[in-house]
Amino acid sequence: MKEFDYIIIGGGCAGLSLAYELETHNKLKNKTLAIIEPRLEYKRDKTWSFWKTTSHNFEDCVKKSWDNFSINIPNKTKFLECNKLPYQSIDSGLFYKKINTILKQNPNIKFYKNINEVSLNNSLVFNSVPSIESNENQLWQHFKGIEIETTKDVFDEKIMNLMDFDCQQYESVHFFYTLPFSKNKAMVETTWLSKMNNDLEVDYDQQLKNYIENHLNIKNYKINYKENGAIPLFYPSNINGEKKINIGTAGHMTRLSTGYTFLNIQEHSRFIRENIDNIDKIRRYEIKKKYQFLDKIFLRVLNNHANQMPNIFFKMFDNSPETVIKFLSNKSNIFQDLLIILKTAKKWLFIKALLK
Numbered sequence: 001m002k003e004f005d006y007i008i009i010g011g012g013c014a015g016l017s018l019a020y021e022l023e024t025h026n027k028l029k030n031k032t033l034a035i036i037e038p039r040l041e042y043k044r045d046k047t048w049s050f051w052k053t054t055s056h057n058f059e060d061c062v063k064k065s066w067d068n069f070s071i072n073i074p075n076k077t078k079f080l081e082c083n084k085l086p087y088q089s090i091d092s093g094l095f096y097k098k099i100n101t102i103l104k105q106n107p108n109i110k111f112y113k114n115i116n117e118v119s120l121n122n123s124l125v126f127n128s129v130p131s132i133e134s135n136e137n138q139l140w141q142h143f144k145g146i147e148i149e150t151t152k153d154v155f156d157e158k159i160m161n162l163m164d165f166d167c168q169q170y171e172s173v174h175f176f177y178t179l180p181f182s183k184n185k186a187m188v189e190t191t192w193l194s195k196m197n198n199d200l201e202v203d204y205d206q207q208l209k210n211y212i213e214n215h216l217n218i219k220n221y222k223i224n225y226k227e228n229g230a231i232p233l234f235y236p237s238n239i240n241g242e243k244k245i246n247i248g249t250a251g252h253m254t255r256l257s258t259g260y261t262f263l264n265i266q267e268h269s270r271f272i273r274e275n276i277d278n279i280d281k282i283r284r285y286e287i288k289k290k291y292q293f294l295d296k297i298f299l300r301v302l303n304n305h306a307n308q309m310p311n312i313f314f315k316m317f318d319n320s321p322e323t324v325i326k327f328l329s330n331k332s333n334i335f336q337d338l339l340i341i342l343k344t345a346k347k348w349l350f351i352k353a354l355l356k
Ligand SMILES: Cc1cc2nc3c(=O)[nH]c(=O)nc-3n(C[C@H](O)[C@H](O)[C@H](O)COP(=O)(O)OP(=O)(O)OC[C@H]3O[C@@H](n4cnc5c(N)ncnc54)[C@H](O)[C@@H]3O)c2cc1C
Pocket: 009, 010, 011, 012, 013, 014, 015, 036, 037, 038, 039, 045, 046, 047, 048, 049, 050, 115, 128, 129, 227, 228, 229, 230, 231, 247, 248, 249, 250, 259, 260, 261, 262, 263, 265
């Protein structure tokens, strides 16, 4: 069976980001790489959004960038600015196309559908397939989004709605968000943070229809695109080995309080590329321990006091948007962390969760 210097298992966001980073920095000139990916074709299947707190390789795949955003709870709205750290949405279709076009030009890179087609014996393996033992009792961010096109110009494309909690919660945490790509096109998503144990929570199509027609007051529209999925708000049980490094969701690149993963994947890819020659010998890259710790407390509060979460998220934005954005994107300093903790409503809930 054919052997390779590097094997990437899973040609999704993390696998392709890493391959692109290696290829565009000439790390695959004298090395061979196999990418194992079972999907038959690549097409747009996700919209990756994040605050641009670091540079990344995919500016040309950005569908839209916003300098303003809003957040709502019933009867209250905050309008906020983020021009220093804009919010960006990446079209996965453009991302897959850009990367695959480049990778296919290098004869040292081969694509396979199944891991059994290659020998793992003497390779450095980067694995992006998460190992999830049981869904029970675990929190997920699960959602469905549709991109709609309206007959009239109804959206203010300059401002995106990050979270609208003015909706049924059903003892979970539920919000909608709206990303207006233009005056007549927007992505509208229904999002739940819960254990996925309630049928009411997966009636996504009806939720979206009601929200668009009765809340956004849009009656005439067509659906151009749909996406749905679930992000584990816990770490999959993949274990790094001497010759195996987990990446992406499997490599614990998700911020558990938010589900944001995309930019962490990009930073991890950069780290691997910079250290590729001795990557199996150095300390593994991870999201800073302080965020892992704070997210754990945050999720404990969410688990036990879901009904408080809309207010907690809303109140968090009493801080300057820059402080909150840096905190949510793992870029805050200790000062900013303290501000978030001190200004967030219901401090005692966090203290109780910390003591548990
Ligand atoms: C619908 C959706 C929207 C999201 N939106 C955002 C967002 O807005 N912002 C953000 O920061 N994060 C977001 N995330 C979270 C995260 O960024 C994505 O899940 C991201 O795709 C994770 O990258 P990954 O490479 O770990 O996983 P994936 O992109 O899922 O890649 C894993 C790959 O492994 C392949 N695979 C599966 N089984 C095997 C196997 N046995 N052998 C080989 N390959 C296999 C799959 O086909 C897939 O291509 C979103 C997640 C989902 C599901």
